[in-house]
Amino acid sequence: MPFTFQTIDKNGLLLNMAQTWHQLRPGEIRHDCGGCHAHSQKPTEFRDTVAARKDYEPFDLTSRAPLVTSAERDESKKQESKRRWDAEDATGLRYHEGALSVEYHRDIKPILARSCTACHTKSEGAPAGNLVLDDDDTPISVENRGKFPGTYYRLAMDEKAQFGHKPIGYKSWGYPNASRYIRMLQARRSLLVWKIFGSRLDGFSNDDHPSESKPGSGDLVHQGKPADVDKNRAKLDIDFTGSVMPPPAAVASGKVKPLTDEDRRTILRWIDLGCPIDLDYDADHPETAGRGWSLDDSRPTLTLAWPQPGRNEPADRIRFGAADYGTGLDPASFQVTGDFEIAGAKPGTNVAEKFREVTPGVWELPLDKSSAKLPSGRLTVAVKDRQGNETRIVRTFNVE
Secondary structure (H helix, E strand, O other): OEEOOEEEOOOOOEEEEOOOOEEOOOOOOOOEOOHHHOOOOOOOEHHHOHHHOOOOOOOOOOOEEEEEEEHHHOOHHHOOOOOOOOOOOOEEEEEEEOOOOOOHHHHHHHHHHHHOOOOOOOOOOOOHHHOOOOOOOOEEEEOOOEEEEHHHHHHHOOOOOOOOOOOOOOOOOOOOEOOOOOEOOOHHHOHHHHHHHOOOOOOOOOOOOOEOOOOOOOOEEEOOEEEOHHHHHHHOOOOOOOOOOOOHHHHHOOOOOOOOHHHHHHHHHHHHOOOOOOOOOOOOOOOOOOOHHHOOOOOOEEEEEEOOOOOOOOOOEEEEEEEOOOOOEOHHHOEEEEOOOEOOEOOOOOOHHHOEEEEOOEEEEEOOHHHOOEEEEEEEEEEEEOOOOEEEEEEEEEEO
C-alpha cells in the first residue's frame, strides 16, 4: 500500500512533504526511523518516539480519515478526552468515512460557482482582479497533455501567464508556481488561499521581498520605496492585498454565498494534493472515477494467513485478509480455488461464497477432516478492486 508523508499546520496547510512514496507489505517491520532520517547519524529508535507510548492510539486509516477542522466542529474530544491539537486550542479533528479525495469538478468548481463567479466572470466587462472563474466551457490545449477546462487552466496550469495579470520582467511565473494564484503543492504559499482566508499564511510579510505597488501596475516597490525592476526582478514576490474573498459586501448583499470553513479547507487540500482533476468526469455519475488523476492504479492488498508456507501443520481452515484503499474491493471478484476438495466442493470449484467475514477485512472457511492429510495441495486466492486491478496468491503446501 503506497503512502507518503505531509506535515501540516493548525490550519491544515502543508508545511513540507516527502518527495518519494513508501510502501509496506504484510510481515514487514522496522524498529527505527532510519533510511532518509539517518545517513551518517544514528537513527531514532522507535521506542523513543511518541508513537511507541502505551497511551498512543494510531489512526485506523483503512476506515476513516482524520481531517483538521474548526474547534466548533471537533469530533475527537468525544472519544479522546482533553486532546489539544494546537497551542490556542482553536482547531480540532473531524473524521471522513473511508479515504478522502479532492477533485476539481466534483469539489472545487461548485465552491467557485457559489462564491466567486458572480464577480470573476467573463460576461460583464473586466472581471474582478482580472481573473475569470467561469470559463470551464472553453477547453485549452496543453502540448502533450490534452485539453483542460479554462478556469482550471487559469488556476492550476497558467505558469506562462497566458491570462490575467502578468509577472514583471519575465514571461512566466516560474517554477514552482502553477499560476499567479497557486504554488505547486503549497497552499500556504498560494495567493488563492490567502484571499479566501483573508491573510498571508506563509510566514513572510509583504515587505520581505520586492513586489508590485498594486496588482497589474508593472512597477516594483520594496518596503514602501520604488525598486529598480531589472535589479530586483529575481526577488519578485506576490503580495496579499485587498480584503478577504468573497468580499463581505458582496456576501451581505446576497450576490454570493459565503465560504464555509470546510469550503476553505477543501480548496487548500486540493492544492496540497497537486490540484487533481478527472478529465473523464461525468456530472450525471459523479461517483464514477475516470482515468488520469482519479485512476486507481494500486492493486488490492491480499494476505493468505492460513495455510502458511513452509509449515507442515493441519489444514483445518483457510484464512485470508484483503483491503483496497482506492476504489475498494469488488466482492463479486473473490476467488478461492484448489486442486483438492474444499468443504465438499470438487477440485477447481470457486468456494469464495462459503467464506465468512470473521473480522473487518478478514475471511475464513473451516475445513473438514478430508484436508487433515494432503500430500500436495495447490491453493489460489484472488481478488480485484472496482477499477479492475487484481491481486492473486498461489500457494503450494502439504500436510502429512
